[in-house]
């Protein structure tokens with residue numbers, strides 16, 4: 001009898017399921033169930049905000065459960081060798097080849113005898129992969145939704161300094177500049193605005209903006225249209241705003257058109273006016289989104 005025939009005999013023989021095998025099957029099933037439960041607990045932990053120590057323990061239980069189940073399955077439930085194929089002749093006989101194919105099929109049947117454990121193992125691994133999407137999705141941060149299209153500036157917004165002080169006609173000398181915000185969003189990243197006084201009389205930057213620059217005050221978004229850095233440097237001599245990130249220059253007197261650097265469009269101008277009590281207010285919100293032109297890229 002050849003070695004393959006020995007092997008076939010071993011695989012074909014109907015080995016009765018012993019108590020020991022049943023015990024191992026139970027152990028494997030419990031390992032996978034433990035892993036599934038720990039994975040569900042990990043998902044709940046992610047949803048509730050996460051806790052590194054708890055996540056670490058649960059990961060240990062998940063991977064440990066899958067690992068122990070697979071090791072026990074492979075060690076005690078899969079038929080063991082060693083099976084050595086004899087190599088006297090390189091060309092196998094027809095009968096030997098048939099015997100080999102039968103042996104392969106028998107082996108597959110051996111593995112397929114435990115569909116419950118197979119499904120349980122697949123479920124444990126699949127669920128673990130699914131739950132691991134949570135930290136990935138959480139790392140993307142909150143959705144901006146419509147927040148990128150508008151700011152806190154509205155019609156009538158009171159213009160205030162970073163300390164919350166309302167701006168009046170006398171706040172700036174000619175050539176002065178100040179970062180301002182709407183009174184309901186002091187410190188807001190998207191609302192930050194550069195207020196510059198370029199003259200002591202009304203200033204028109206572009207046709208149609210005759211009322212936007214009362215008493216020489218001009219207000220431009222401080223969020224650079226290139227990559228969103230704060231355009232915080234005002235050069236009075238050249239009447240230009242400079243973005244320190246990539247040196248874009250904006251011409252203040254003509255509507256903050258970019259005259260140098262990578263910025264692709266002007267800084268949006270905020271229409272402003274002085275109310276009857278002398279305080280500066282917004283005539284309307286910005287007439288376009290501030291910052292980099294993300295909405296144009298998909299067009």
Ligand code: FES
Nearest residue numbers: 224226227243246
């Ligand atoms: S972010 Fe202003 S020039 Fe690049």
